[in-house]
Amino acid sequence: MEADEVKHSSPRTDRHARTRTCCLGRRWRVLLPLLPGRVVHQAPGSKRVCRGMVQDMWNPEKEHEAIAALFGGKGIVRVWNLYTGEFTPPFTAVLACELEPGGSVGPHVQKEDDELVLALEGHGAAYVDGQRVALEPGSLVGLAVGKTLALENASSETALRYLIIKAR
DSSP states (O other): OOTTOOOOOOOOSSGGGGGOOOTTOGGGTTTGGGOOBOEEEEOTTOSOEEEESSBOTTOTTSOOEEEESGGGOBSEEEEEEOOOSOOOTTEEEEEEEEEOTTOEEEEEEOOSSEEEEEEEESOEEEEETTEEEEEOTTOEEEEOTTOEEEEEEOOSSSOEEEEEEEEO
């Protein structure tokens, strides 16, 4: 599948529901049914934005946490727990996060779970053990247990939106 090509099958409750794919690739097909919100992302190098799923996962009306100065950072991070049922191993959590403009999440060590950070909207940076990694729509940062992560939103106008996927 080309990077600009977008393929979505309609959600179904039968065995085919697990085979939905999009421009993020087939490796995400197991996670997609777990995410109840709208996923908005852009493949690296692509000018097309893929808008899959139907609900807005960053709906301020939905239950979420608003955390100020997370891990010694600045500003507010809003966190929505997207999946509260039993997970299929190895997954332990899927969180939609919104870091306000100019905000940051301070350095913290991954203590229990490996973690993926998938940038969906906005621009910023992730610092993994002090090494800067640019965040833009479609960027994926992987962290093993023991790694240190810090995040910053480079925009003074737009929120940085990203998913955190935890697994053991």
